[in-house]
Amino acid sequence: MLRLLLLTSTAFLFTACQQASAQKKDMERSTERGAALYAEFCESCHGVNMEGGMAPSMADESWAYGGTVADIRRIVTQGLEEVGMPAFGDVIRGQNLDDLVTYIHSDLSSEKIPAVENVSSVEERVKIEDWATDLDEPWGMHFIADDTALVTEKSGKLWQVSSVGRIEIKGIPESVDERQGGLLDVATDPDYANNGWVYLSYTHADKKDRKALMTKISRGRIKNGQWTNEQTLFQAKPEDYIKTGFHFGSRITFDDEGHLYFGIGDRGKKDEAQDLTRPNGKIHRIMRDGSIPEDNPFVEIENAYPSIYSYGNRNPQGTIVHPQTGVVWETEHGPRGGDELNAIKSGVNYGWPKISYGINYNGTELTPHTALPGMEQPVSQWTPSIAVCGLDVYTGDLFPEWKGRLLAGALANQTVRLIDVEGETYKGEAILIKDKGRVRDVTIGPDGAIYVALPSRIVRLTPNE
Ligand code: HEC
CATH class of the missing domain: 2.120.10.30 (TolB, C-terminal domain)
Structure with a gap:
């Protein structure tokens, strides 16, 4: 009985670990896709590393319009047209939107994405x-x-x-x-x-x-x-x-x-x-x-x-x-x-x-x-x-x-x-x-x-x- 219990709990532990690592993998994949979306759609204004450019920094943890997942989703979808933040609702939605927000919220966001250089x-x-x-x-x-x-x-x-x-x-x-x-x-x-x-x-x-x-x-x-x-x-x-x-x-x-x-x-x-x-x-x-x-x-x-x-x-x-x-x-x-x-x-x-x-x-x-x-x-x-x-x-x-x-x-x-x-x-x-x-x-x-x-x-x- 004891043995069985031990066995099941190790098995449980094992699956929990597997699950966690699978989750981590998902998260990494999502972040990667989010990074690609960011480079394609956001980088030109918000900077290569979200440090800001023509638009404000998203790496400095100060958010003028609220920095929660819901806020970012809303801003990306509807834009802030009056201040020059375009609406992306037509092109970024569903899984893509999830990935992008994951990326913006991830620690990885401060890592370098190399800019295209030919000089x-x-x-x-x-x-x-x-x-x-x-x-x-x-x-x-x-x-x-x-x-x-x-x-x-x-x-x-x-x-x-x-x-x-x-x-x-x-x-x-x-x-x-x-x-x-x-x-x-x-x-x-x-x-x-x-x-x-x-x-x-x-x-x-x-x-x-x-x-x-x-x-x-x-x-x-x-x-x-x-x-x-x-x-x-x-x-x-x-x-x-x-x-x-x-x-x-x-x-x-x-x-x-x-x-x-x-x-x-x-x-x-x-x-x-x-x-x-x-x-x-x-x-x-x-x-x-x-x-x-x-x-x-x-x-x-x-x-x-x-x-x-x-x-x-x-x-x-x-x-x-x-x-x-x-x-x-x-x-x-x-x-x-x-x-x-x-x-x-x-x-x-x-x-x-x-x-x-x-x-x-x-x-x-x-x-x-x-x-x-x-x-x-x-x-x-x-x-x-x-x-x-x-x-x-x-x-x-x-x-x-x-x-x-x-x-x-x-x-x-x-x-x-x-x-x-x-x-x-x-x-x-x-x-x-x-x-x-x-x-x-x-x-x-x-x-x-x-x-x-x-x-x-x-x-x-x-x-x-
Ligand atoms: C045309 C340039 C431009 C592009 C491209 C752009 N933004 Fe913006 N974004 C802005 C401007 C301008 C503001 C608001 C400036 C202000 O009023 O402070 C802004 C504000 C924001 C905010 C609110 C920031 C805060 O401090 O609360 C978020 C979040 C945001 N943008 C996300 C994104 C994402 C994600 C993308 C890519 C899908 C993107 N933006 C692409 C120009 C841009």
Whole structure:
């Protein structure tokens, strides 16, 4: 009897173990399938490891909309359309939905899923050190002297930063820190030494309806830590402000003929990128005082924004005039896939949303066309998306062989890419740094070092000798 009991209990134990290990296997398989779904549908916005990119982190255990299984199921199915989280109910359901939620909740979620890379790394060439720390989402930066830069924080502060400390510039225009919006880029006038003008791009709220937002451009001078002489250079008509929190653009750059270029994203209204009477989904060109250049391409078209220089641009977050060739380089976010490198030309239609190498975030077809007559092709494109942000041209002396190459940052992909261009053609690219955090901006210091804005700090890259 005793023996029998023993036997049965061992047998029981044995099956329980088997069951547990079978359960574990199921869980692992489910997590694996969930990881694949995540990589396919979520990674482009939430980051390769859920660390966040254009969308919030899901790895930091803070959930704005509730982090229970039920919450995540509901959010994935229905989306949060107002804030830019698409609905996936049509494509992810049943077992797939279970697997995805298992994955998001699993410990494995913080493990690496390798991003698709086809570019070589030159990482060993550079030494990386912290230059400024304890920053809150630095968005734009621009050097005004050796070891001194103006730096914006998305939350609305402008700082004069050096390696030994920083001072806050008071009295800058009010910006709205909402989703992707906030205080965005900062740039100085090409003749800054003589005129002191500093330019800002930021998310501006309509006076009557604080939820209606649009990108605005202003300039001012800094005297004793105070913003003065403020002038508005570009402001959209109040009726064109839009109640979404994403796709604001925007980088400010200058050519040597007195023009200032900046971009505004489509603001989530993709068809308006093709509409010349709307400011969104465009690259704009104005004079540095905000006046309209006489030879802008659409000045003769009734009701068109006269500042429009090119259109069909989804969300430009890198714009730089190449100092040697004068080419206006631009990087813009694609939807899922199809991030673009463009050479921006007057009056040209870059095709969004009629042509794109990307597809809808939920995997459905966005457009059957990657090319159409009358629409410009990108010079190069990244599929899967890397979430491009920040662009500069290397001009320093520390890396003489890189002179004239583009430096492009990427948020979700967490890289800085060194892109070789000749005139308006793409010759190839290499990864300069990776996995240091999502890259918001890249700039060159007067010392020839490359400075990279990460989520809470700015790092300095110099040759690794
Ligand atoms: C187009 C970009 C985009 C894609 C693709 C995307 N999301 Fe989101 N997601 C967002 C945005 C934007 C938010 C909300 C931002 C905010 O308001 O804080 C969000 C929010 C969420 C939240 C709530 C987070 C919180 O803090 O409470 C969850 C959960 C979520 N997404 C899951 C997913 C999953 C799972 C996928 C893949 C099936 C996915 N998302 C794909 C953009 C995206």
